[in-house]
Amino acid sequence: MSGAAPLTEAEVRELADEWYNKLDEHAPPEEFVSLLASEGLEMNWPEGPFYGFDGFKRWYDRVLVTFFNEVHSIKEFSVTPEGDRAGVKVTVQWQANTWKPPAPFSERVFWQAYQTWAVKRDPATGKPVIQTLTVDSYNIL
Amino acid sequence: MSEHLSSAAIQEMAAAWYKKLDVHAPVEEIVPMLAKEGVKMVFPEATVEGIDGFKGWYDRVINIFFDEVHTLKEVNVTLKEDGKAEVKVVVKWEASVWKPPAPFSERIVLDAYQTWEVQPDTETGEPVVLTYIVDDLKYYEGSAKL
Numbered sequence: 001m002s003g004a005a006p007l008t009e010a011e012v013r014e015l016a017d018e019w020y021n022k023l024d025e026h027a028p029p030e031e032f033v034s035l036l037a038s039e040g041l042e043m044n045w046p047e048g049p050f051y052g053f054d055g056f057k058r059w060y061d062r063v064l065v066t067f068f069n070e071v072h073s074i075k076e077f078s079v080t081p082e083g084d085r086a087g088v089k090v091t092v093q094w095q096a097n098t099w100k101p102p103a104p105f106s107e108r109v110f111w112q113a114y115q116t117w118a119v120k121r122d123p124a125t126g127k128p129v130i131q132t133l134t135v136d137s138y139n140i141l
Numbered sequence: 142m143s144e145h146l147s148s149a150a151i152q153e154m155a156a157a158w159y160k161k162l163d164v165h166a167p168v169e170e171i172v173p174m175l176a177k178e179g180v181k182m183v184f185p186e187a188t189v190e191g192i193d194g195f196k197g198w199y200d201r202v203i204n205i206f207f208d209e210v211h212t213l214k215e216v217n218v219t220l221k222e223d224g225k226a227e228v229k230v231v232v233k234w235e236a237s238v239w240k241p242p243a244p245f246s247e248r249i250v251l252d253a254y255q256t257w258e259v260q261p262d263t264e265t266g267e268p269v270v271l272t273y274i275v276d277d278l279k280y281y282e283g284s285a286k287l
Contacts, residue, residue, distance in 0.1 A: 026244035064242030097246065099239060102203035104165035106237065106246070 004084040004121045007128055012079045012086055012119050015128045020072035020092065026064050029057050037120065037131045044134040067096040067109075075112070085131070088117035093141065113138040146226050146261055146268050148218040154259075154268045155230060159211035165203045168196050175270050176260060182273040185287060206236040206249075214252065225271070228257040238285065247285035251278050 019035055021027075036053060043050045043059065050059045076091035092113050099106040118132040154174060161171050172192055181190050182198065189198045215231040232253050239246040258272040280286065 024244065026242050066241075068239050068241075068244060068246050070244065097239075099207050099246075101205075101207075102165055102200075104163065104203075104207060104209065106207050106239075 004123070004126070006081050006084060007079070007086040007119060007121060008081075009079040011128050012088055013077060015119065015130070016074060016077065016088070016090060016117075019130070020074065023063075024070045024072055026068075026070075029060055032056065032060070034122075034125065034127065035129060037122070037129045038124075040131060042132045044132075046135055046138065067098055070094070070096040085118060085120045086128070088115075088119055090115040090117060110141040111138050112141055145224065145266075146220060146259060148220070148226075151218050151226055151228055151259055151268045152216045155216050155228070155257075156213060158270075159213060159232060162202075163209045163211055165209075168199050171199065172196070173262075173267075173269075177263070177269075180271060180273075182270075184275050185278060206238060208235075208237045210235040225258055225260045226268070228259055230255040230257060249287065250281040250284040252281075253278055 015035060019032075022031055022035070033053065036056060038053070041052050041056065043056060045059055047059070047062075050056060071094070073093045074090060075093055076089070078089045080087040080089075090113075092115065093111070094113060095108065095110045097106045097108055114136045116132075116134045116136055117130055119128045120131050121127070122129045158171070158174055161174075172195070175192060175195060177192070180192065180195065182188070182195060184198065187198060189195055210233075212233040212235075213230070214233055215229065217229040219227045219229075221227060230253075232255065233251070234253055235248065235250045237246045237248055253275055254277040256272075256274045256276055257270055259268045260271050261267065262269045278287070
């Protein structure tokens with residue numbers, strides 16, 4: 001036991017809101033550091049698994065040059081406390097544009113993704129951070 | 142085959158021109174609307190001459206702008222004694238631009254005031270553009286700038 005205070009649903013939701021806002025705004029990668037576990041980070045996107053902050057950056061760098069006008073909307077959010085950690089089920093709708101020059105028109109994608117997160121309290125800052133994020137499934141809306 | 146221009150044919154050609162720009166038509170579909178020799182086009186960002194000059198300009202444009210909508214507002218044709226025509230065009234142009242990794246695209250909305258010199262094609266008699274000058278751009282409120 002680490003003795004850290006149990007995570008609350010409000011704290012975890014705040015983390016999720018900040019995560020999606022930063023994705024929508026194409027925030028610099030460095031701004032995600034405080035949201036992600038510094039050790040053992042694992043993200044399982046439909047494109048494949050990515051490990052550590054460098055892995056996140058590789059995934060994010062591609063996102064930044066592929067999608068724009070992004071809107072993430074959390075539709076369902078449930079937190080299961082597990083001591084100083086928490087399991088999270090997220091249903092998020094994601095809209096974005098893509099454009100491949102010289103195509104005349106951009107395309108709007110509209111997806112719903114079902115994700116499972118493991119969140120823990122960062123030992124250094126005391127703030128919740130994402131340890132693992134897995135896209136369990138997704139569908140086109 | 143008549144080599145005399147008509148106002149109706151020029152209006153039709155102007156509408157077809159912008160339709161092809163909107164859909165980023167293959168350049169080969171647009172070139173026949175230009176004079177084979179001596180074509181000159183003056184855009185805000187560049188002046189191009191000749192068919193090859195147009196092709197270079199067009200290649201840049203279709204890699205910068207998307208979701209384009211051209212709406213013809215005015216096409217005023219003055220037929221001249223030398224067989225050519227001066228055409229005053231006002232066209233509303235809407236287009237998006239996106240510069241990765243920017244989070245959002247930007248929308249340009251403006252009225253372009255143009256003067257064209259049109260002549261009959263020597264082979265087909267169809268109207269073709271000899272000179273194409275963008276005289277002025279008037280942006281709508283909230284539009285991104287070029």
